[in-house]
Amino acid sequence: MKKFFALTLLLCMFTVTAFASSKDSVTEQRWQVDQLSAKTLEKLYAKYPDAERVINKCYAYATLSNSGVKVLFIGSSHGRGIAVNNQTGEKVYLRMKEISAGLGLGAKEYNLIFLLNTPEAWENFIVGKTRFGASAEASANDGVSGGSFEGAQYVAPGVWVYQMTTKGLTLEATLKGTKIYKDKKLNR
Numbered sequence: 001m002k003k004f005f006a007l008t009l010l011l012c013m014f015t016v017t018a019f020a021s022s023k024d025s026v027t028e029q030r031w032q033v034d035q036l037s038a039k040t041l042e043k044l045y046a047k048y049p050d051a052e053r054v055i056n057k058c059y060a061y062a063t064l065s066n067s068g069v070k071v072l073f074i075g076s077s078h079g080r081g082i083a084v085n086n087q088t089g090e091k092v093y094l095r096m097k098e099i100s101a102g103l104g105l106g107a108k109e110y111n112l113i114f115l116l117n118t119p120e121a122w123e124n125f126i127v128g129k130t131r132f133g134a135s136a137e138a139s140a141n142d143g144v145s146g147g148s149f150e151g152a153q154y155v156a157p158g159v160w161v162y163q164m165t166t167k168g169l170t171l172e173a174t175l176k177g178t179k180i181y182k183d184k185k186l187n188r
Contacts (some may be wrong), residue, residue, distance in 0.1 A: 030186055031094070037063040038081050040111040044162055051162065052111075054082040060085040060116040062125065066098050067109045068185055075100040080183065083116070083126055092126045093186035098178045114155075121158030128181040130156050157170050 024032070040063045045052045048147040055061045066079030084091055096112075116122045124130045152160040 003098050010101040026096075026186060026188065030093065033080055033082050033186070036065045036080070040065060040081075043111065043164060043166075047164065050164070051151075055113075055115065056086065056114045056147075057117060058117055059087060060122045060125075062094060062112075062114040062116065062180075064094060064112045064114075065109075066096055066112065067107070068098065069107045070100065072105065075104060079112075081112075083114075083122075085122060087119075093183040094126075094180055095183045096178060096180045098175050099151075108165055110163060110165045115152060115160040115162075115166075116158060118158040121156070124156075125159065125180070125184060128179065130159060130180070138186075139181060 039179070041055070060083060062081060062083035064076050064079045064081030066073060068077030070076075075098075075101075077096070079096040081094045081096070082091055083094055114125065116125055152162050155161050174185075
């Protein structure tokens, strides 16, 4: 019973946070997303020092900071982030939603860092056409310099992802049922 109340309180805090951030100006929200991205990359580089070199050599990358709750048979996650094209300097602000079904109970905060290795992967990713596969690998060859993406998982053609759980009662972040799309408000 205590866990149920704690989970309900956590869900309410997520709702209040989401409502409060909707009142911020577009400039403030972009700044917040930029800061989240910088912190996410900092944590990634601390865990995988070679990741900084890999990200700098990729065609593009994206970071998303997410939170999710699962109660009994229904789960939901949401997040926001940014995609950066290393070739052109273009920035695209993103949103993420995930809905899952299955038995479970928990809450989590996690970060996703996507490595986009081709112009096609970039285009498909920022317009929401990337379909995530179910396969996962401990490391994947980058196909460019002969290096590997230690800790990254292959999820789609030209796309790898690092998943890092930051807080939570569950330890797994999944891409199944995930939709990533442009944030219309922040990309004006």
